[in-house]
Amino acid sequence: MDDMYREIILDHYKNPSYKGELDPCDLSFEDENPLCGDQLKIYLRVNEEGIVTDARFNGHGCAISQAAADLVVESIIGKNVEDLKKMTKEDVLDLLGFNDLGPVRLKCALLSLKVLKGGIYGVKDAEE
Amino acid sequence: MAIVNILQDFPILNQVNKDGKRLCFLDSAATSQKPETVIESMNHYYRTMNANIHRGIYQIAEQATEAYEKSREKIQEFIHAGSSREIIFTRNTTESINLVANTWGKQNLKKGDLIILSEMEHHANLIPWQILASDKGISLEFIPVQENGQLNLSEYQRLLNLQPKLVCVSGMSNVLGTVPPVKQMAVDAHKAGALFLVDGAQMIPHRKVDVQDIDADFFAFSAHKMLGPTGIGALYGKEALLESMPPFLGGGDMISKVFLRSFTTNELPYKFEAGTPSIAEAIGFGAAIDYLNQIGMDAIWQHEVEITKYAIQELQKVPGLKIVGPTDGVRGSAVSFTLDYAHPHDVAQILDSEYICVRAGHHCAMPLHTRFSVPATTRASFYLYNTLDEVDRLKTGLEKVYHFFG
Numbered sequence: 001m002d003d004m005y006r007e008i009i010l011d012h013y014k015n016p017s018y019k020g021e022l023d024p025c026d027l028s029f030e031d032e033n034p035l036c037g038d039q040l041k042i043y044l045r046v047n048e049e050g051i052v053t054d055a056r057f058n059g060h061g062c063a064i065s066q067a068a069a070d071l072v073v074e075s076i077i078g079k080n081v082e083d084l085k086k087m088t089k090e091d092v093l094d095l096l097g098f099n100d101l102g103p104v105r106l107k108c109a110l111l112s113l114k115v116l117k118g119g120i121y122g123v124k125d126a127e128e
Numbered sequence: 129m130a131i132v133n134i135l136q137d138f139p140i141l142n143q144v145n146k147d148g149k150r151l152c153f154l155d156s157a158a159t160s161q162k163p164e165t166v167i168e169s170m171n172h173y174y175r176t177m178n179a180n181i182h183r184g185i186y187q188i189a190e191q192a193t194e195a196y197e198k199s200r201e202k203i204q205e206f207i208h209a210g211s212s213r214e215i216i217f218t219r220n221t222t223e224s225i226n227l228v229a230n231t232w233g234k235q236n237l238k239k240g241d242l243i244i245l246s247e248m249e250h251h252a253n254l255i256p257w258q259i260l261a262s263d264k265g266i267s268l269e270f271i272p273v274q275e276n277g278q279l280n281l282s283e284y285q286r287l288l289n290l291q292p293k294l295v296c297v298s299g300m301s302n303v304l305g306t307v308p309p310v311k312q313m314a315v316d317a318h319k320a321g322a323l324f325l326v327d328g329a330q331m332i333p334h335r336k337v338d339v340q341d342i343d344a345d346f347f348a349f350s351a352h353k354m355l356g357p358t359g360i361g362a363l364y365g366k367e368a369l370l371e372s373m374p375p376f377l378g379g380g381d382m383i384s385k386v387f388l389r390s391f392t393t394n395e396l397p398y399k400f401e402a403g404t405p406s407i408a409e410a411i412g413f414g415a416a417i418d419y420l421n422q423i424g425m426d427a428i429w430q431h432e433v434e435i436t437k438y439a440i441q442e443l444q445k446v447p448g449l450k451i452v453g454p455t456d457g458v459r460g461s462a463v464s465f466t467l468d469y470a471h472p473h474d475v476a477q478i479l480d481s482e483y484i485c486v487r488a489g490h491h492c493a494m495p496l497h498t499r500f501s502v503p504a505t506t507r508a509s510f511y512l513y514n515t516l517d518e519v520d521r522l523k524t525g526l527e528k529v530y531h532f533f534g
Contacts, residue, residue, distance in 0.1 A: 004477065005532055014533075036473060037490060037503025060503065062473035063533070108473060 004105075005063065008097065012067035018074055019066075020056045029119025030059075033111050038065050040115050042073065050081045062108050064096070069112040071095040076116070084120055087113060130431035131423060131512050137163040138513055149483040152518045157302050157330060157462045157509035158487055159352045162416070166355055169415035170408040180404055182381060196407055199414030200397070206417050207347065208338040209364050213396040216363040216370070217405050221329040222252040224348035224363035225296075227400060228325060229256040231373040232346075233294075239265035242292040244322070246271040246279055246308070247499050248301045251492045253327040253348075257296065271297070273499055277304040277453040284313065288320040295322050299331030303493045303507065304453030305436070305460035307331075314343045323369075329353055333511065334432055334460060336425040339364050351409065356416035360409035363400070370396050377402040428512045432461040435510045439463050439519045443508075446526045447534060452500050461510040464491070467526070470533040472506040478532060479525040486522075 022028075022043035030041040038061030045054040055077050057069040075095060076084055092113050093101070101109055135141050138161045143151045153161055179189035181196050197212075204212040218224045237243075243257050247270045261268050269287050272280040279297075288295075295317040300307050310331075314324040325346040328337060333354035339347045346369075350361040365373075375382055375393050379402035384392040393399045420428065440455050440463060448468040453459070467475060472488035479486050487507045490497045497503065508522055 005474070010532065034494070035489060037497065039503070060471075062471035064473070105473070105477070 004098075006097070009063055009067045012070040013063040016057075016066065016070040018056050018070050019058060021058055022054060022056045027119060029115050031111070031115045031118050033061070033065070033107055036061065036065075036108065038062065038108065038111055040065065040069055040111050042069070042112065042115050042119065044076075044081075044119075046081055052076050052079055052081065052084070057112065061111065064101075064105055065108040065111045068092055068096055068109045072112040072116065081120060084116060087116070089113065129434060129516065130427045134423070134513055137165070137419075139164055139167070141513055145483045147483070152482070152484040152521050154508040154510065154514065154518065154522060155485045155487050156333070156353070156511035156514075157491075157507065159358065160333060160355050160511055161513065162355055162357065162412075163419050165419055166357065166412045166415045170357060170412045173408045173411050178408075181407055182398075192407060195411045195414070196405070199410045199417075202414045202417045203362055206337070206421070207332070207364055208340055210340060211367055214364055214367050214370065216365065216397045216400040217410055218348075218361045218363050218400075219359055219406070220350040220352070220361035221327060221348045222256075222350075222361075224346075224361055225253055225325070225327065226256045227363055227376045228346050228348075228365070229260045231376050231400075232323075232369065233257075233260045234264070235372075235374055237264055237266050237293055241266040242269060242290055243267075244269050244271065244284070244287050244292045244295045244317075246297050247273040248279070248304060248306060248493065248496045249296070249298055250302050250327060250329065251494070252329070253296055253298060253325075254495070266293075273304070273306075273496065277301075277306045277459075279306070279308050281309075281313075285316065288316055288322070291320060292317075292322045294325065296325040296327065298327040298329075299337075300334065300460040300462075301453070301493075301496075302330045302462055303464050303491045303496055303505065305462045305464075306454055307335075307458050307460055310344070311342050318343065330460060330462065334425075335429050345369060351413040351416060354416055355419055357406075357409040357412040359406045360413050362413075367396065370400070375402070376400050379403045381405075423512060431512055432510055435514055435516065435519060436461045436463065438516055439508065439510065439522070442519055442523045443526070446523060447530055449526065452502065452505055462507060463509065464505040464507040466502055466505055467529060467533075470529050472504045474533065475506045475526070475529050478529045479522070482521065482525045482528070484518075484522060484525050 025043040026046045027044040032039040040059035043056045047053050055073045057073050140161050177188040177191040179192045181193040200212045200215050203215050271284045274280050317324040323345040326344045328347045328349040332349045347364040352358040382402040384394050450466050452464045476488035489504050
């Protein structure tokens with residue numbers, strides 16, 4: 001548990017660098033995890049080459065989902081949208097510094113990936 | 129305290145984690161722990177009399193049938209029903225309510241009819257009526273929940289003027305701990321010409337239930353919240369109503385005569401019990417009732433009143449903690465709260481590291497959380513085996529949450 005709430009997680013939760021809205025933006029996606037009452041929206045600016053030039057997230061949720069969103073958004077700036085399609089569950093766990101998470105908390109950690117992929121593919125389920 | 133020294137009856141509650149902390153189980157509103165006698169009663173059935181019930185001619189089949197039916201009689205006595213024919217075994221409260229919606233509801237309700245529910249209903253007492261409403265074009269109205277967690281009963285009176293056919297309310301809220309005055313509400317419903325159904329899932333584990341005194345037409349409950357096993361529950365219904373209702377599921381046991389193109393139904397209560405039931409679980413249900421009777425429902429209620437009062441007093445000392453639900457008066461032992469600096473998931477996770485089990489989320493009552501404008505709450509719920517020390521452990525755990533997030 002103490003591992004789960006390490007300084008880095010708490011820091012990204014309490015003082016997120018990428019929380020807010022982007023107006024205007026090129027793409028925005030929203031989804032929720034109704035079981036937890038978590039809700040997340042991600043905003044992207046993408047240039048003509050398909051590179052993400054800026055990104056933000058907004059919403060509410062637990063420390064794990066919010067810290068993951070901040071880290072995921074930070075990690076996608078400068079990347080090609082095509083590359084984002086290849087992001088995996090392991091990539092998100094790496095960003096968080098977790099080897100593994102229980103099934104319930106995994107949903108929290110992966111909400112931002114679900115929103116991102118849901119937006120890019122126009123589909124909802126991005127867990128596999 | 130009204131109850132002492134019963135921890136040894138519950139094997140799981142003596143479990144100790146690697147840090148030497150004893151399991152602190154504060155999630156009995158979700159499911160209760162089981163005493164040794166309940167676990168053993170089911171083992172005993174499987175070890176000595178496992179056989180299908182009702183038609184076997186041999187000895188162990190007769191023993192199994194007798195044990196199964198004995199549980200029905202124990203339930204009848206426990207809720208003070210007039211006859212064991214009025215006790216239908218189901219899987220749980222949810223199935224009991226679905227049974228009423230799919231039989232009485234489909235037979236008696238028509239387009240334009242009205243059902244009254246409350247805003248604090250568990251999804252089990254909401255979704256079956258929503259499904260019925262969209263199938264049959266009937267409408268639903270809701271008794272509002274006030275800021276203090278109590279039902280707005282003057283609004284209930286107004287809704288009764290709309291001539292509802294059925295009123296369905298929880299006997300105790302699984303989130304707020306609110307205890308609506310079901311006896312008076314039933315009188316009012318009957319005066320308005322409506323039937324009255326009680327979702328008794330949260331009420332029956334904690335309070336003495338007398339279905340004839342309440343004058344409930346239907347009373348639905350689950351074994352697993354009252355020390356019994358999962359997979360078994362019951363529906364009480366007034367005999368005349370049950371007689372008039374069409375069967376629910378079709379199959380073995382619910383029939384009297386079967387022809388290739390038709391059948392006649394069995395007598396009550398078997399008319400509503402299709403297929404091989406959960407025999408071991410029904411027997412475990414009976415053992416749970418024996419245990420509750422041995423402690424006494426008055427003592428259990430008294431014990432919980434003391435713990436809940438102490439919990440509300442102590443939890444309010446935690447910085448930023450807000451209790452959602454009544455903080456005084458008659459109330460149940462489910463205590464839900466928010467912390468303005470921490471999400472319920474994080475609260476539950478940190479408490480788990482202290483080997484304390486609480487629930488985080490919407491507790492199958494999403495509209496109620498919407499009503500209070502919170503996405504989720506943390507809930508501690510107490511039962512006869514909980515102690516004041518465990519309330520102290522909970523408070524200390526919440527102080528740790530404050531340390532991390534406050």
